[in-house]
Amino acid sequence: MRWPTSFLASLPIIGGDSSLSRFPVWRNPTVRMFVRYASAALVATVLIVLALAPYASALVEQWSRNDVELRSRLVFNSIRHSFSELLAANDKAGIEDLFARVANDDRVLGLGFCVDPGVLRFQTKLMPSTFSCKKAARSETASFSSITDDGTHLIAASFPIAVRNAKGHLVILHDLSFATKRSAEARTFLTAALVGIVLVSTLLAALAVLAVVRRWLIGLRESLSSAAQGQNIEEMTSRLGPIGEELRLALRKMDLNRVASVDTERTEWTAETIREVMNGELANAQVIVVSNREPYIHNHEADGIKLQIPASGLVSALEPVTRACGGTWIAHGSGSADQEMADSEGRIRVPPDNPGYTLRRVWISEHEQEGYYYSLANEGLWPLCHIAFVRPTFRAADWDTYRAINERFAKAVVDEATTDSPIVLVQDYHFALLPRMVRARLPKATIITFWHIPWPNSETFSIFPWKEEIVQGLLGSSIVGFHTQFHCNNFIETADRFIESRIDREHASITLSGRETFIRPYPISIEWPPAALGAQKPVAECRSAVRERLGIPAETHLAVGIERFDYTKGILDRMLAIDALLTAHPEWKGRFVFVQAAAPTRSKLPAYAALQAEAQRLAAEINDRHGINGVAPVHLVIRHHDPAEVFELFRAADVCIVSSLHDGMNLVAKEFVASRDDEQGVLALSTFAGASRELSEALMVNPYDPHSMGVAIERALTMPAAEQRERMRLMRDLIRNRNVYRWAGQMLLDASRLRKKQHVLEIAALHQNGGKRRS
Numbered sequence: 001m002r003w004p005t006s007f008l009a010s011l012p013i014i015g016g017d018s019s020l021s022r023f024p025v026w027r028n029p030t031v032r033m034f035v036r037y038a039s040a041a042l043v044a045t046v047l048i049v050l051a052l053a054p055y056a057s058a059l060v061e062q063w064s065r066n067d068v069e070l071r072s073r074l075v076f077n078s079i080r081h082s083f084s085e086l087l088a089a090n091d092k093a094g095i096e097d098l099f100a101r102v103a104n105d106d107r108v109l110g111l112g113f114c115v116d117p118g119v120l121r122f123q124t125k126l127m128p129s130t131f132s133c134k135k136a137a138r139s140e141t142a143s144f145s146s147i148t149d150d151g152t153h154l155i156a157a158s159f160p161i162a163v164r165n166a167k168g169h170l171v172i173l174h175d176l177s178f179a180t181k182r183s184a185e186a187r188t189f190l191t192a193a194l195v196g197i198v199l200v201s202t203l204l205a206a207l208a209v210l211a212v213v214r215r216w217l218i219g220l221r222e223s224l225s226s227a228a229q230g231q232n233i234e235e236m237t238s239r240l241g242p243i244g245e246e247l248r249l250a251l252r253k254m255d256l257n258r259v260a261s262v263d264t265e266r267t268e269w270t271a272e273t274i275r276e277v278m279n280g281e282l283a284n285a286q287v288i289v290v291s292n293r294e295p296y297i298h299n300h301e302a303d304g305i306k307l308q309i310p311a312s313g314l315v316s317a318l319e320p321v322t323r324a325c326g327g328t329w330i331a332h333g334s335g336s337a338d339q340e341m342a343d344s345e346g347r348i349r350v351p352p353d354n355p356g357y358t359l360r361r362v363w364i365s366e367h368e369q370e371g372y373y374y375s376l377a378n379e380g381l382w383p384l385c386h387i388a389f390v391r392p393t394f395r396a397a398d399w400d401t402y403r404a405i406n407e408r409f410a411k412a413v414v415d416e417a418t419t420d421s422p423i424v425l426v427q428d429y430h431f432a433l434l435p436r437m438v439r440a441r442l443p444k445a446t447i448i449t450f451w452h453i454p455w456p457n458s459e460t461f462s463i464f465p466w467k468e469e470i471v472q473g474l475l476g477s478s479i480v481g482f483h484t485q486f487h488c489n490n491f492i493e494t495a496d497r498f499i500e501s502r503i504d505r506e507h508a509s510i511t512l513s514g515r516e517t518f519i520r521p522y523p524i525s526i527e528w529p530p531a532a533l534g535a536q537k538p539v540a541e542c543r544s545a546v547r548e549r550l551g552i553p554a555e556t557h558l559a560v561g562i563e564r565f566d567y568t569k570g571i572l573d574r575m576l577a578i579d580a581l582l583t584a585h586p587e588w589k590g591r592f593v594f595v596q597a598a599a600p601t602r603s604k605l606p607a608y609a610a611l612q613a614e615a616q617r618l619a620a621e622i623n624d625r626h627g628i629n630g631v632a633p634v635h636l637v638i639r640h641h642d643p644a645e646v647f648e649l650f651r652a653a654d655v656c657i658v659s660s661l662h663d664g665m666n667l668v669a670k671e672f673v674a675s676r677d678d679e680q681g682v683l684a685l686s687t688f689a690g691a692s693r694e695l696s697e698a699l700m701v702n703p704y705d706p707h708s709m710g711v712a713i714e715r716a717l718t719m720p721a722a723e724q725r726e727r728m729r730l731m732r733d734l735i736r737n738r739n740v741y742r743w744a745g746q747m748l749l750d751a752s753r754l755r756k757k758q759h760v761l762e763i764a765a766l767h768q769n770g771g772k773r774r775s
Contacts, residue, residue, distance in 0.1 A: 048194055060182055065155060068107070068174045069144050072157035075102060075172055076142075080159075083170060087113070088163040092122070099124045102172075109154065109175045113161070114138065115168035127173065128154075138169045152177060269741035271320040277745055278324035281752035286419050287327035289318050290409055290434065291427035292373070294331035296350045296359060298341045305337040307352060314427065316527040317740040321425075321748065323356035328416045330409060333361030345415075362412050364405060371401030373430065374604055381429045383607075384464055385453045386568040386662040390607050394465050403433055406473075410437035420444050423751050426477070428452045433469065436476030439515075444758070446751045449477040450522060453664045454690070455487040458494040471495050475512045478754050481522040481747065483664040483690040488519045518754075522746050523694060524665050528739035530674045532643035539651050539678045546652035550635055552593050557717050559594045559655040562646055562668055564601040565638070567611045570659035570686060570703040571596060575618050575634060577659070577703075581710035582626040582633060590628040592717065594657070595635045597649060612638065650675035655716040657684045658691070659703035665690035669698070670735050679728040682716035684709070694734060697727040 079098060086094040099111040103124045110127035112120050118133040128149045136156040137145035143158045153176040158169040267273060278285070295315040297308040309315075322329055333339060333346060342348045342361050349355035364372065375398040383390040409431060413424055421444035426434055428451065435447045451474075461467055471494060474480050482488050488508060495510050496503045502511040509518045536542065547554055559578075563569040578594045598615070602608045615636060623632040641649070650656060656672040666689040673683060673695065685691060685698035692700060699716055701709040 076159045109173045112171045274320040275324040286422040289329045292430040297335035298337040300336045317744040328358045330360045371398040372405040376402040406433040414441045433473035436473045439476035447477045448479045450481040455490045458497045475517045479518045485521045532647045542651040557592045560653040561657045562597045565598045573703040574659040576706040577709035580706040590631045599640045647675045660686045660689040663689040673731045679725045
């Protein structure tokens with residue numbers, strides 16, 4: 001908003017911190033605007049008077065001179081006959097009497113009769129002694145001349161007179177000092193008149209301007225209020241005229257609901273692009289990232305303290321952000337040597353080789369970790385949100401610990417904030433209460449919370465005992481992000497059902513206690529190109545290496561599944577699908593092997609330990625049933641695989657099976673596609689994974705139906721190379737464009753728009769408060 005912003009911003013300038021600003025009346029914007037206009041008008045009046053004064057004086061003096069000349073002619077015409085007779089009779093006494101009677105006029109200073117060669121023959125008693133006939137102009141007609149006598153401005157009118165015994169000029173002398181007085185009076189009157197006219201005009205103009213501005217400002221405040229609440233401002237701003245159009249255009253640019261797809265679709269998103277966004281759209285903004293997992297971990301090992309860098313798309317996306325602004329990453333210090341490597345406040349500069357931002361570690365005891373992370377977060381929220389048919393467990397003590405840890409992290413955010421309006425990026429379900437806690441301390445902060453797991457329907461979420469607190473906590477955010485629009489809709493329905501709020505479905509926002517929160521889908525992705533792909537050998541070599549390492553015959557078809565040992569991933573279900581495939585198509589026995597790479601996780605929790613045991617039992621059972629010629633159809637590899645190993649498995653496989661029972665996104669599916677630069681291989685993808693909304697060229701499977709999933713696997717194994725190539729190209733193009741940097745970039749651009757929108761609202765509030773910023 002160019003002109004309106006500068007206009008509004010200019011309003012509080014007069015006064016500022018001057019002594020006048022101490023008076024309440026001076027803080028009134030209407031009074032200040034009127035004084036501004038009146039001051040300008042007064043200055044203009046002075047300039048006008050100064051410019052016109054010389055012309056006014058000259059005009060009055062000329063008018064006075066003309067008046068005197070006219071009076072002189074009248075006087076001459078009235079006494080001409082009498083004077084001629086007296087002059088012809090040489091009646092000196094009569095002439096003196098005639099002159100005395102004429103000189104009784106206050107403006108006639110004296111009369112005289114000049115004869116050649118410039119001799120004053122007759123004169124009145126008050127004729128100035130310094131006057132001589134030589135000073136008066138004389139000619140054959142009436143003439144007038146200006147003379148000065150002892151500083152007095154005089155005008156001498158000369159009229160020729162000729163009788164039989166005398167010839168000369170009758171001189172009538174007028175005092176023009178009255179003209180000077182009249183000129184001064186005229187200037188005074190002119191000044192007063194001009195001042196009056198200007199002040200009246202200014203008053204009328206100021207009242208008209210104030211009326212217009214008042215109407216604009218009322219409309220502006222209503223429009224900004226409507227925009228802040230997500231309402232349609234078209235009708236509200238239509239009566240504001242040109243400023244209304246400017247306002248609509250400005251708010252449209254900042255409205256998250258009107259963001260054009262070209263902002264992100266046409267941009268090649270890289271780590272450098274993220275830095276450009278930070279340096280351009282969010283220059284000087286502080287970014288604080290909050291996550292449970294830290295990007296750098298220090299652990300004690302046999303040969304000393306070792307640095308571990310967890311493989312994480314989240315770190316790949318958000319590290320460029322925090323580096324670009326020298327921000328702060330707040331996380332749980334989980335490494336055994338973390339505390340030794342940090343300072344007394346838990347801070348350490350990272351990365352170690354080229355420090356670019358601060359990692360602030362928050363300490364959590366084992367007892368707190370048990371209640372906050374393992375219990376409430378992973379025994380409660382995790383199964384509830386994934387609808388994994390594992391009964392969630394809720395304990396009041398765990399909730400208290402969860403709330404306490406959220407409070408601890410919120411305090412860390414406030415401690416690390418160097419401004420009252422930082423950008424806070426909150427990651428995942430571990431910190432559902434944190435946004436509201438931070439909002440209470442930093443009202444101007446831009447808080448974007450991303451929920452990395454699904455959000456169930458409101459009926460399912462109603463199970464959670466503290467559902468109102470969770471929803472209210474998240475609504476402390478400026479934006480709450482989910483992987484899919486479906487999860488956004490579920491969250492809005494949950495808020496509508498369980499808390500007193502105003503829902504705007506058109507703009508996908510929820511207003512709680514007067515503060516609006518936008519609900520947005522941000523599909524997370526992976527970095528492009530994947531770092532792990534750079535060191536990979538050609539696909540043929542990967543196929544040979546994997547088959548040799550696992551003892552699989554060279555010509556055997558290979559399917560892989562790569563997951564954490566989690567009951568939401570459908571590991572048992574894909575094994576049942578393999579069993580169904582080999583039962584229906586025994587010709588694949590000995591020619592097909594499925595490798596399940598599964599990393600142990602959360603082994604303290606009974607459900608996870610039971611899953612691992614059940615997977616081992618089921619794999620052994622299938623191998624007993626379908627093993628032939630020494631070829632076991634299921635290889636269960638229970639250990640952690642580093643990224644290079646994972647990509648080698650992907651490149652060696654004919655099929656990748658992602659059979660999530662419920663998943664926010666599932667980046668394994670995207671990593672498999674990214675690994676296949678040979679454009680071969682088939683992805684079998686669960687319809688219950690968020691990735692299925694984007695990777696529509698995959699073969700969609702229902703993990704709850706082993707038979708249909710077995711049919712899909714058999715189709716994948718027999719798919720022609722040309723069809724594989726077409727499907728893979730489309731999926732790779734999508735992931736290339738919608739990579740993890742785009743995911744972070746979308747949130748940053750939305751943060752930028754919200755901050756610009758908030759700036760407009762603050763300008764309006766600043767003017768409404770009389771130009772005084774709120775503390």
